[in-house]
Each structure stands twice: as C-alpha cells, then as structure tokens.
Amino acid sequence: MTDDRWEPPSVLLAVDLVILTLRDARLHVLLVERGVEPYQGAFALPGGFLHDEDEGIEAAARRELAEEAGLADVHLEMIGVYGDPGRDPRGRVVSVAHLAIAPWLPDPIAGTDAASACWTPVEDVLFASAYVQLAFDHRRILADGVERARTKLEHTSLATAFCAKTFTISELQQVYEAVWGVRLDPRNFYRKVQSARGFIVPAGPMRRPQSGRPARLFKAGPVQALYPPMVRSTQPGHEVLGGHAAGIAPEGGEHA
Template identity: 65%
Template sequence: MQHDAWSPPPVLLTVDLVILTLRDGHLHVLLVERGEDPFRGMSALPGGFLNHDGEEILDAAHRELSEETALTSSWVHLEQLGVYGEADRDPRGRVVSVAHLAIAPGLPEPVAGTDASDAAWVPAHAVLSGKVEVAFDHRRIATDGIEHARTKLEFSSLATAFCGAEFTIAELQQVYEAVWGTALDTRNFYRKVQAAKGFIVPLGTDRRSTGGRPAQLYRAGPKTVLFPPLIRPAPPAAEENMRGEEE
C-alpha cells in the first residue's frame, strides 16, 4: 500500500451483477440489452459505474439491482463475487469491474432499467453454453457466478433466497434441482434439510392447497452455514475420475 511521489494510474470502477432467479423450474440470469457503445445492442449483465459522491461499492450494487429489478433490498441476497480487471476487457480503457452475485425470488417480469434498452430473463444454460452472446467478459463472470451459487447451495442457506418469505420443502427442493440441474430424492431431501437445524423453521400448521394434501410452510432459519451440508451429487464421471479436476 506504500506509494511514491508519482501519481498512480486511475482506473474506472464498475459494478456488474449476476442476478439469478427461478422461472418455471429453471435457473435464469438477468441480461440487459446495451443501449450505448461499446457492444450497443448486445446482451450484457446489468451494471454501471460508481456514482461520484464516494458511493460504496456494495451500495452501487444495490442501486443497480433496484434499478434493474425494482427489488427492494429485503429478501434479496447480494454478495461480492470477484474482480475482473484485464487490461483489454473494455475498449474504452482501463475499466475494472467488481462482480456481484444476487439471488432473488421468482420475479413476475423484468423491468427495463434507466440505462438499458431492455431487460430479460435468460435461461442459465443458454448463457453457459454460449447460445446467447454477451458483451465484454460477461460470460465468464456469469459462469463464475453460477458456479459460485451451485457450490454455496451445499454449505449455506442460500437456497432460501430463491424462495419468498414462506415456502414448502418441495419448493426448496425445486431450487436445488434447478440450480444443480439434477434430480434429487424427495425422502432423503426431507431428511437432510430437517437434520440441518436452523436451516428452515416450520410456520405453525400453515398450509397452501394446490389440489393435493396441504404442505407445511417454512421460513428461513437463523443459521447461515449448513451443517451437515447438502452435498451435491457428483455428475456421472468417466470411471475412476470421480470428482476432482486436473490442474
């Protein structure tokens, strides 16, 4: 942190958001259509520059989030993901982006932000697979964000952020299945979420009917870290290479 008399080179700081939600049982990412150069007309993650008046980075992320989704801070999970600052990532010059991960309960419809021409929920697999082109290094950022969410579902109560204030265990299971992209055994899932004390707490005998037996309602519990964790099933690996990546 020490410095000499020479003035260090200033950079421009932006905040970019990987906003995830569940729509019809599938994981979606919010993308906006860029209304300005560079990459005008192309899809990109929502985000923007810091305000002038010494705005905090996290505050800027909250601001962008509410501009894009009309979501209040409550019931939204927001955390820092990492810095993306490669020198050539933005043709305008040295622009360093602080990426954030936001998790929101299913939202009715996207809201066009002030800066963006249009906003839309895009299936996560379309972004991951490259079927949808995105500006800058935003595919990388989105990929990192989704993987971060997948991992964090195992060890934290992050999944409840995809649900509203009240939810059933079946809904919670759908969250895990959608984010992980795998089917889970209902009985084992019930056992495990209830074994992790402090994860979810039952709301009296409340219920909600959809044509079958009413379901118990739960809300998020006080615990942030899950113990025991809900380990993600290993994807079918090519024999003797179970889980574990080469260097």
C-alpha cells in the first residue's frame, strides 16, 4: 500500500575532488578558500553542485576539474559517496567524491565561488595537529583519497607518471616516499622494483653526476598492474601521514 501524501525528500547532489600532485618531492592537494557561506574563508576541496538535471555526475566532476585546476585529460576515479545528515548546514547534501592524480601541475586559479586556490602539503592537513582545517567533512574525504592513491602505487605503475621520461631508481623511490610518507630502505626498494615484472625497463646510458657513482637510467615498462605488487608493511617506525603505517614489506613479509 502506498501513501499518496508521501513526498520525496529534498536532497542536493554535489561532487568533490581530491586532486593530488607532487611538488618539491612532497605530496600536495589542491585546496580552495571558500568565498561564500557556509564556511566562508575556510579551506575546502574543490567541488560544487550539479548544474542541472541533465548533467551527469562524472561530467560535473570533470567540469569542476577544468574550472578549479585547468585539467581536462586526467584520469578520474570515484572515491566514495558521502551523505551523512548534517555534513552540510544548507540541507541534505550527498557528495560523490573523485580522485585525480597528475604530475607537474601548475599553480591553480580560483574558481567562481572561491576566494583563492593553492597547493597544500597533505601532511599539513592530515596530521593530528593539522595546520589547515577543512570545511564540511573534507578532511575525511581527503584521507580516503590519499589512501586510495597509496594503494594505487602498490598495485599499479602510477609512480612512473610522476617521473621524467627517464629516471633513476632513487628518483622513483622519492615518489613512493612522498606519497606513502615514509623513508624506504634503498636496497629493499631496489629488489622490489626489479621483481615487479615489466614495471620499469633500462633506458640508454648511465647518468653521470658531477660527484658520486653513475646511476642507471630507466623508463616506464609495458605493464600497468604490478605483480608482485609493491606492498606496504606495518613495521614499527614507519609512521606516515594520517597515522597509518606504511613501507615496503620485507621479503617473505608481504600481506594483502
């Protein structure tokens, strides 16, 4: 039996973006300073409401990506749906959050409803004593997005996208250290990289620095899914952003 008096609840649909890049060997997230209420003057993730009933969710996310970061041809993937009551003082708002990761991103330009936009080190937001407080539930969304990025570095060749066309093992290690937020043992890291078949391949002559030993050059290999994966560990002393433990698992100590 149906109740003719029932009316559907008023729910607004929005998209939020976790846009990550590396700057100065540190993982950064794009934040905007809100120019309107609620939370005027506070920092938040880029995002906004769907324009109309005909706009799809991914289309809205790509529109915001272009408006807030000037990015068009970047891989987007959904992080999750966030719809707890009270997350937005304007009413019941459900947000579909997306993750975008790209290297060498330029300085951002603030969108229409933002006072400013800036790249901010992730650890300045996710540490317990964070320097930057985010509006709404965006700290939770950011934490979920960073964890998704860390997982992608475990199972895919994404890390090579943050390197130049040719790179050294040391430069690749710096990418993992920046995203995972840990110091990695170079010898163990080298073994892990070499055991992941098709991850990287040799690329021409060795690089000869002004001082020190020459370094072998590599380029991205043909595979996208890594096997075996570059699995993190939970060894003591591997404290990372957000209070999680991470690192390269020792031989024989891999875990899912």
